[in-house]
Amino acid sequence: MGLITVEGIRVFAHHGHLPEEAVLGGHFIVNVWVTADTAEVEKTDDLNDTVDYVKIIEIVKEQMAVRADMIEVPAKRIVDTILPLHKVQKVKVEVQKIAPPIDAAFEKISVTIKAERKDLQE
Secondary structure: OEEEEEEEEEEEEOOOOOHHHHHHOEEEEEEEEEEEOOHHHHHHOOHHHOOOHHHHHHHHHHHHOOOOOOOHHHHHHHHHHHOOOOOEEEEEEEEEEEOOOOOOOOOOEEEEEEEEOHHHOO
């Protein structure tokens, strides 16, 4: 078992409840953690026997490009797209909204969604 981590994927997208967020857009950071069966790739050293982190980044960019009011929505879409990939057992995705248009001081606003394959829970 292995953990594939892709952190700090920076994207510009138009997510947000406020009308100006839909028009102006904003910056987001996406972090992805994938638990995968790495036994085969540890022997073969072949990309086809693991989860390609380039594919993970592509999925993040594709799903973040589809507008939503709430950041939970693209986070869930990313999870749902990565989970069926070959060798994936669990996925956790954090979407962080950078500088949302609110009058407050805070360190971080994010949402984390996770899921695991049902066929592996037996």
